[in-house]
Amino acid sequence: MLDGDYELFIKKIKKKTGIDLSQYKEAQMKRRLTSLYEKRGFENFQEFFQGLNNQPELFYEFLDRMTINVSEFYRNGKRWKILEETILPKLLEKNKRLKIWSAACSTGEEPYTLAMILSKFAPLSTFQIHATDIDDNVIARAKLGMYPERSLQEVPKDIKEKYFTKEGTFYHISRDIIKSVQFKKHNLLAEPFETNYDLIVCRNVLIYFTEDAKEILYTKFSDALRKEGVFFVGSTEQIFNAVRFNFSSLDTFFMKRSKAATHCYNSVIYYIKALVR
């Protein structure tokens, strides 16, 4: 690899796409991308960048590789059970019209799981379910609502019968579920967050980010929640010293935005970091 090869590539990708690779853990990202360019016959990141400019297929492959899209319905089933049996009933006591965000939703399994669970409580038109991801491709696939058998492994039998139809080797998800989710492209690391969410689900993406990026995101997620709103994280993503971000623990992997407004400190840190960047 050339000296400064990866650093220059980061700059060029940022200019071309707005995606800031420097906020992803370097060793891991470099390894993923190097194995892709070597597989495609390039010798270094600069040649690879030329290739990305000339070959749209390669560019999509790059996006796929850098964004790590694996997902499935009811991923880590026990957590969804806690959401259904403990967290949602409490949230619904306070507000019947929940506003929910699946951040980094990949191909839609996560927001659709939310919709399927919420449909047990009230008609889906009662809820706002937002789902975002940085990758256009996964959003297009989510809207299609077609999944291979392996994505459905953890789906409870009654839900599978109610909301999925098998066609060949794929399963189609019902129109009602698809219609209940609003998908949008959104880069967590670069764009502002909407606010007043009752529940934010952000799982299996923060692990790819640097510690600095994570700190900023925790602050932004906390600010995006209503008081007492809940933040649902992935199984390897427990927040260290959560109180700093105004979170208190509700259950493993579920944080509540606590009442006291202590955001001053966090916001100051956040803006200082943004200024020096």
Ligand SMILES: C[S@@+](CC[C@H](N)C(=O)[O-])C[C@H]1O[C@@H](n2cnc3c(N)ncnc32)[C@H](O)[C@@H]1O
């Ligand atoms: C492993 S998937 C997680 C999907 C789902 N949340 C789950 O747990 O099953 C990670 C997703 O994060 C998305 N992602 C990566 N960087 C992102 C960013 N900066 N902003 C928004 N989404 C991002 C990827 O495109 C990918 O779809």
